[in-house]
Each structure stands twice: as structure tokens, then as C-alpha cells.
Amino acid sequence: MTYPLVSFKNVAKNFGKMNAVTNLNFEIEKGEFLAIMGPSGCGKTTTLRMLAGLENPSSGEIRFNNRLMNNVKPHERDTPLVWQSLALFPFLNVQENVEFGLKMRGISSKTRQKKSLEWLEKLEVRELAKRDISTLSGGQKQRVALARSLVMEPEILLLDEPLSALDAHLVIRMQAVLTQLQKELGITFVYVTHSQSEAFAMANRVIIMNVGEISQIGTPKDIYRSPTNQFVAEFVGRNNILSGKVYDIKSKIAFIKTNSGNYNFEIIDQNIELGNTLNYIISADLMNFSLVKPKNSNIVNCKLISEEYIGSMVTLFLESVDGTEFKIQMQEREHSKLNIQNGGKYWLSWSKKNVHTLKQD
């Protein structure tokens, strides 16, 4: 029988009266790149610290390869962590930092030297071996911190928002380095972040957490296109969230009455009955924009409130007459052709196929 690398069963952790996490149930498979994502205070760091043994769960079971780990001390585990602050030892030089873990394991100085240089080489910072930590740049420290953890050749590497202190262009580079390393080494990475772009760019699977509980587990695409509840839909991506009552169902098409108008969508495998109240979303990048009234059935007339530019994409924030918020994402070069102005009235439309219904909370 094969067991998952890590399994959490009904794990909870409270600090005094405060519940940091409750009801954690998930498994981590060998070789996957798992991101744990959520707003600050959602319990993602506590979860990671429990993996490293820096916190003991208050209840539930954490198993590594089916071995119960609840009370195994951090120094008896093989779970190196890359810290948000990097936590490099300032009194040791680069190579001594990388050798630290091996030295604690009682590995001979010759092997330590060889291995540390090997890993510094792999992370392209070998020439810094004799340098003082204080003389390194942010990106270099990052690589040294990674080398210090990876030199232990662990089965699982834990990363706690390691890129949050870097400049934007360095983040992109380090993302590439990390994905490449993870693929090459086949080590399981558990990556905690509050950044959607980091999680989605690197992970095979993402856990979304909210106030100490798991909101959804899935591939980045699952989570992006099919969020299961309102929290995920709001936290991830740019989604238009509509809620209304089903007033008619005809040949697999549901007709909904909402505050901003009457719309319809195709029922795929949802169990929808007449009279149901439900929430559903349309991703902002699946909306269409037009200056004149389109002939579709799912349309709404909106006033433009504001615009946000991120790279080559523009997100427009609009409001319908009844005050429902809508968002639409489009290419910047498309946007610039249209001569759009704040306060102007425009039409939004979407296909009845591009709708995703949410579970009721």
C-alpha cells in the first residue's frame, strides 16, 4: 500500500482561545508543487509551521508516509523551510550558511564542502561562497537561502512567501528558477503565499484558505474558472458575481431574475430547480464590451466607474443602474481604440455558456 507523502486529518491548531486553523483535511503527493494561498491571518503560515514541526497541532493527525508526526521535533524532521525573512545566519559566510544543516547532521567536512559548492553552483551563486551575508543583494540572498535548504536533499521543501521582498522583475526570474528546480529535482514544494500570480504561475495544485479553513483545493485552472464558493470567487481573479432566483427552465437553459436584469445560462451538470436562489459568476475576461446595445440575451447597461492598468491588461469597473458591480478585462491596445471615458454608459454582454454557479455558503 502506498501512502501520500503528507496527510492532514482533521487538524486544528489554537493559540489560547484563538483558533488559527480548524478542520484541515488534505494530502500532499510526492513530487507536486502545492501552493497554499489566502489573505493574511487565514492560517496558511500556521499550516506550514505545523509541517515543519515548529507548531504542534492541537488536535487531529499529521502523517508523513503514514508515520504520525504530531510530536516529532523540528530538528528530527527533514523539512527545511525557506523563510520570508530568509533567516540567513549573519555570523557565517555564504558557504558556512549552506553547510550549517549538514554540519548539524554530523556530515564530514569534506562532503559538506563538496555538497555546498555543488548546490551554490546549481543556484548560480558559487562565486559568492566566501562572501559575507551582509554584502549580498536580495536576489542573491534568495538563492543562498534556497541552497541552504536544498543541500539537505529533503523529500519536501517548505517555502514561506520567500519572494515577497523582491522587486517585480526578480520575482518573475525566481519563479522560473523555482519551477525549474522543482521539476529537475522532483522534490515536493509547499509554497505559502498571498499572491495569486505567484501561486498560479508555479503550482500544480492550490489550496485556498480563509479564516483557518480550506475553502477550495484544486488546480490553478479549476480555481480560476470554477471557484466553488463566493470567497474563492472574490479572492481569486476578477469575477462578476450575480445572485438571483430561477424563474424558468427550458431545454437545459436556466432563466434567472437578478437585481440588474434577467439573464440565462446553460445547465451542464448542476442540479437546478425552479425557484432556487443561486450565486453564479462570469469571469471578467469572458465579458464582451460594446458601445451600442448588442443583440444577445445576457446584456446589461453600465456606467464606467474606474479603470486599472496591469501590464498590457486593463480592468474596467462598472456599475449597473441598480448598483450591481461589474468588471471586464480587455487588452490595453483594444481599449485604447475605443475612446472610453469614466462616467460613460456602455453595454456588457456574455455568453450563456461562460457561466459558473457557486455552492451556497
Next chain:
Amino acid sequence: MGGFNTALFFDMKSNREIINLYSLTLRVPIIFWQLLFFVGPVLFMVAMSFFLVKNYRMMEAFEFINWTKMFSKNYFWDSYWFTLFIAFISTLLTMVIAFPASFTLAFRVSENFRRWAIFLLIIPFFTSYLVRTFSWYVILAEKGVVNALLSYINLGPFIMLNTHIGTLVGYMTLTLPLVIILQTVTMANIDKNLIEAAYNLGCKPYFIIQRVIIPLSKTGFIIAAIFCFILSFGDFVAPFYLGGSQEPTLPILILDTTKSGQQWPRAAVVAIVMMVTLFAIAFIGIMTAYSKSFKNDKR
């Protein structure tokens, strides 16, 4: 870019005169104070070490006799090495005794508890050191508190007054609270992530002190030790009242020298030797405290 910098540079230059006048005015009192009460007396003491004493009266002169006399006396060197030795032992003992207390205050108690503890550690300084030293008579005397307690378990009496133990207890009365405060503040400021990182990389809990905490506390600990050494080395009260001047330390030697035949010039020689020694030790200490890297057992 270059143009901007040049403009700024010239701007500063034109303002320099005014700034100089201000800063000079503000500096005058401290310069005056230092000259009058530090540099002046030191220079006078140096000059005095070349004076002569005839018929119990000091006469201005420029003779090396005081220096050669003192340096050729065995009792001077005995006293010098003994003072160095006992100040060193005092520093070592104080640092070691203070460490468990500081460690507990830095890592094992709440921040609030630590604040109160530091406040309480300051209280001894409210009372004169001399008074605190005398209170040890009651505790350490042959029929004092300690021996009374020990007699219940059929031990003692131990003679502690007028011994080196008395001297060391006196030194610690002066230095222990200060050293605990300095060590605590140093360790409380350590980045806890570094301790966890060592733990995470397989460092066993009892090695954390040696591998992480001490290297990170190096500067603070050396400064605490320097304070402890300087205070012990120059202290007159503890070796005189609690140590019974059995083996005279340099401060006692100074007193004796001035008393016997009004030999102020020779006392000045002792004082200068003490100052030079402390300067050297403080200088080396500070240099080590701030030196770049700390190698805890290289390979």
C-alpha cells in the same frame, strides 16, 4: 544627474561657514568641560608622577625615580597581576552566573515580565554601592546569615569575609545587575526566526545556544564583559571592606602609597598604569566586539 550633484555640492559649501559657527558654539561647553576636568587632571597626574617628595612635601621636578622605584618593586607587580587576575575571574564568574538569568528573561518569559524584571534590576543602583557592600557583612560574617543556615545541616562555619570570596561577592554586587540587564537586552533582540531556522536545519535544542545565540550576541556580551572588568579592576570598596585588603589590589595600593610618606607621585604612577591597562583592554574588547565575522570552531 551630474549637474544636479554639483549644484547641491556648491550649495552646501556656501552654507558651511554658518554651520561651522553654530556647531562650534554648541561644542564649546563640552570641550571646555573635558579640558578642565579630564584632560587637565590627567596631564597633571602624569606631570606629578615625575615630582619628588622631600620631608613629606611634594616638590616640582622632572625625575624618573618614581617610575623606576615602582617598577622595580615586587609588591607592585604582585598587586598588578593579582588585580588583573581577580578582575578577570570576577568578569568570567559574573558573565556565567548572569547567563541563565538573562537567558530566561530573554526567551522564557513574557515581554511584560521582562520589562518588570529589568525595572527591578535597576533598583539596586538607587542605593549607594558602599551601603550595599556593608550589608554583606551581616550575610557573610562568621556568625552571619549564611553560616547560621549552614549550621543547621552541620556545615561550616566558613570564613568568607576578608577572603577573595568576599572580594568577588563585592564585585558582583556592583556588576551582576548591570551584566544581566546588558545580556538580557542583547538576547531579547535576537531575530527569533534565526533560532527557528537553526532548529529547522537539524540543530538540537541544547546546541542552539552555542551555534546561534552566542554568535549573535557577541557584541553585547563583550560590551557587558568590558563593563564588568572595568568596574572590578578599578573598585576599591569590595577588596578593602569585604576582601580585607589581604592581597592589595591596585586601588588599595594607591591608597597605601599616598598614606605612607605622602607618596602622591608614586600613587600617580600606579594610577597611570591602571588607566593604560584599561584603555588597552577596552580598545581590544571593542575591536573584537565589532569585528566582522565570528568563527565558532572552524571545521
